[in-house]
Amino acid sequence: MKQYIYFLMLLLLFCNAVGQQAPSDTTLLWKAGVTGGITMNNHTAGFSTLPNVPSCSPGFTSGSGTGIRVGGFWELPVQPSLMLSLGAEYTQHNGTLTVNETQTVDDNGAVSATIEHSIKATLGSIALLPEVQYSVLNTVVLHGGVRVGLMMQKNYAQTEKIVAPSTVVFSNDRRDRLTYSGTIEQTSALDVAVRVGVSTSFPLATNNTWALEPHVYYSRMVGNVLATSEQWKVHGVQVGASLVYSHWYYPPPPPPPPPPPPPPPPPPPVPKLEIISAFTPHLLDEQGKEVSLPLTVKNVVSQNTYAMINYVFFDSASAVIPGRYKLIEKEESSRFNPLELNATSTMQIYYNILNLVGKRMQNIPASKIQVVGCNAGDGAEKNNTALSKERAENVKKYLCEVWKIDPSRIKVLSRNLPETPSNTTTTDGTEENRRVEIKSETTELLEPLIFSDTTRSLTAAGIRFTGNVLAEAGVREWKLELRHNARVLKVLSDTGKIPENLTWEIAPELKNIERVQGSFEGTLHVVDREGKQVTVKTESVPVQQVIMKNSTLQRFSLITFAFNTSTVSQADQRIINHIRKNITAKSTVQITGYTDRVGEAEHNQVLSEQRALQVAKLLNVPPEQASGTGAGNLLYDNTTPEGRFYSRTVIVSIETPVE
Numbered sequence: 001m002k003q004y005i006y007f008l009m010l011l012l013l014f015c016n017a018v019g020q021q022a023p024s025d026t027t028l029l030w031k032a033g034v035t036g037g038i039t040m041n042n043h044t045a046g047f048s049t050l051p052n053v054p055s056c057s058p059g060f061t062s063g064s065g066t067g068i069r070v071g072g073f074w075e076l077p078v079q080p081s082l083m084l085s086l087g088a089e090y091t092q093h094n095g096t097l098t099v100n101e102t103q104t105v106d107d108n109g110a111v112s113a114t115i116e117h118s119i120k121a122t123l124g125s126i127a128l129l130p131e132v133q134y135s136v137l138n139t140v141v142l143h144g145g146v147r148v149g150l151m152m153q154k155n156y157a158q159t160e161k162i163v164a165p166s167t168v169v170f171s172n173d174r175r176d177r178l179t180y181s182g183t184i185e186q187t188s189a190l191d192v193a194v195r196v197g198v199s200t201s202f203p204l205a206t207n208n209t210w211a212l213e214p215h216v217y218y219s220r221m222v223g224n225v226l227a228t229s230e231q232w233k234v235h236g237v238q239v240g241a242s243l244v245y246s247h248w249y250y251p252p253p254p255p256p257p258p259p260p261p262p263p264p265p266p267p268p269p270v271p272k273l274e275i276i277s278a279f280t281p282h283l284l285d286e287q288g289k290e291v292s293l294p295l296t297v298k299n300v301v302s303q304n305t306y307a308m309i310n311y312v313f314f315d316s317a318s319a320v321i322p323g324r325y326k327l328i329e330k331e332e333s334s335r336f337n338p339l340e341l342n343a344t345s346t347m348q349i350y351y352n353i354l355n356l357v358g359k360r361m362q363n364i365p366a367s368k369i370q371v372v373g374c375n376a377g378d379g380a381e382k383n384n385t386a387l388s389k390e391r392a393e394n395v396k397k398y399l400c401e402v403w404k405i406d407p408s409r410i411k412v413l414s415r416n417l418p419e420t421p422s423n424t425t426t427t428d429g430t431e432e433n434r435r436v437e438i439k440s441e442t443t444e445l446l447e448p449l450i451f452s453d454t455t456r457s458l459t460a461a462g463i464r465f466t467g468n469v470l471a472e473a474g475v476r477e478w479k480l481e482l483r484h485n486a487r488v489l490k491v492l493s494d495t496g497k498i499p500e501n502l503t504w505e506i507a508p509e510l511k512n513i514e515r516v517q518g519s520f521e522g523t524l525h526v527v528d529r530e531g532k533q534v535t536v537k538t539e540s541v542p543v544q545q546v547i548m549k550n551s552t553l554q555r556f557s558l559i560t561f562a563f564n565t566s567t568v569s570q571a572d573q574r575i576i577n578h579i580r581k582n583i584t585a586k587s588t589v590q591i592t593g594y595t596d597r598v599g600e601a602e603h604n605q606v607l608s609e610q611r612a613l614q615v616a617k618l619l620n621v622p623p624e625q626a627s628g629t630g631a632g633n634l635l636y637d638n639t640t641p642e643g644r645f646y647s648r649t650v651i652v653s654i655e656t657p658v659e
Contacts, residue, residue, distance in 0.1 A: 030077075041236045045063065279465045299545060301453075467538070568618060
């Protein structure tokens with residue numbers, strides 16, 4: 001970059017040879033113009049985290065980036081070589097701050113990993129620039145002044161990622177984490193900087209009324225980006241040019257020349273691209289019939305009950321507890337609170353199975369358990385009861401060391417296949433048989449978890465936008481982007497003609513709009529075949545949040561079945577009795593059966609229905625309120641054994657009016 005600046009300064013000095021003086025019989029009254037260029041930003045910093053943004057960074061010290069600078073100015077001569085100037089500019093102070101660190105992570109053993117922390121800052125300010133200019137060597141002008149501005153754009157995008165080695169991931173099974181974006185908080189109100197520079201002039205007219213003035217500036221921030229004690233400054237080198245108009249006093253002009261010839265005929269009309277009618281939203285029900293606005297989100301306070309599968313699954317020929325299970329240090333055990341698992345997923349609750357058992361054994365000192373190690377019964381695991389025992393011993397070791405459970409309370413057993421094995425002829429069944437089973441006569445140790453939450457539903461299944469665009473040259477492409485504030489809810493796009501009815505099926509995407517407050521709107525962008533563009537906003541879609549206080553909803557994700565069976569186990573009989581107590585004469589009960597991915601689709605459909613009907617019979621619920629989905633609607637990731645076990649279930653929903 002230095003070589004580029006030196007070259008440009010030499011170019012400015014060279015321009016002295018081609019500069020032209022204003023006519024001697026004229027007087028410069030004032031100058032005005034527009035300016036623009038690029039800015040090469042240098043960020044110096046001394047902070048580790050942005051305000052209210054979680055980060056594990058060891059500290060950011062520097063960064064760089066580029067941006068644009070546009071504005072205008074007005075200049076007034078004081079002396080032949082001295083000029084006062086006042087300008088207004090918009091400047092981008094963009095930059096990316098990065099720092100790397102090396103950490104030791106657990107990837108089936110200690111591994112040294114390089115972690116890159118980065119913050120991409122998008123900064124922009126509008127400023128006033130009072131300045132003094134002094135001319136030397138006729139056409140070379142030295143500039144000095146200050147810029148006082150307001151930081152109007154202050155966005156960031158933060159991420160932390162593992163750059164090496166390529167096989168290591170974080171605990172979230174991704175190579176990145178702590179990815180956030182938004183508006184930087186606690187920024188300084190003013191952006192103050194000192195600016196110096198040099199420029200020259202290339203006349204564009206013989207009377208010196210118009211000129212092109214290339215320039216180079218250096219700007220050094222006096223204040224700080226953040227309004228905290230932590231340092232963050234942006235300095236920059238700005239390269240660009242100004243288009244300048246000079247207003248002179250001239251002697252009275254000579255008589256006017258004869259009038260010019262008439263102008264040529266106008267060119268043929270340009271094909272039109274315009275919006276004929278605004279795009280209006282209409283709500284649709286599941287049958288496609290129109291329903292009235294607003295879109296209502298019904299919020300029902302619900303009680304969700306989650307079953308605990310008492311199995312820990314292992315990788316092939318391994319006794320190491322897999323990394324997807326949540327294992328903590330013994331110092332953390334005293335702070336573990338099962339209530340903090342509320343609002344997490346069923347699988348995240350399950351991955352805390354050892355911590356939940358450890359916590360409950362601490363709370364019930366008289367309780368005891370058996371840990372039964374099993375193997376898949378094939379390959380390296382065939383008749384390998386030593387591996388089965390080692391798996392069970394590792395579960396016991398974790399409970400004893402982390403949760404300080406007396407070893408005498410944990411009995412280790414080992415066997416080959418589990419007492420109730422999965423299908424040994426399939427890969428899925430083999431994975432499911434590689435496990436440790438936790439058993440206890442103290443039923444409280446493995447009781448389900450009960451949390452309160454909010455269940456949401458919509459009063460419409462889709463939104464249709466109707467409108468009309470005139471594109472005489474034809475439409476090349478279009479895009480409808482639906483936003484709530486800065487958050488994109490949905491993007492519909494295609495090439496060719498815009499459909500008369502643009503429809504967004506919102507029912508499968510409840511999570512995108514369930515927390516919208518107020519309203520959201522769309523922006524339609526159209527490009528015709530000649531490259532012309534038009535953008536229009538749709539009418540807004542009002543969203544109403546309604547809290548349903550006249551009913552309660554209870555969901556029991558409890559009953560889990562053995563492989564390929566519909567028989568309710570003895571342990572699940574206790575759950576059935578508990579559910580039955582929550583059903584009143586006014587309750588609306590819905591029972592839905594599910595299966596895993598194993599087996600033929602027709603068989604799984606029948607099996608899921610049999611499971612639902614069996615539970616309905618035990619609950620004294622009419623069979624019309626029971627249904628099965630087969631494997632067409634998998635509840636959980638079936639690539640893991642625990643996901644398949646949890647998919648072999650029946651979910652019971654009970655909605656009861658509040659008296």
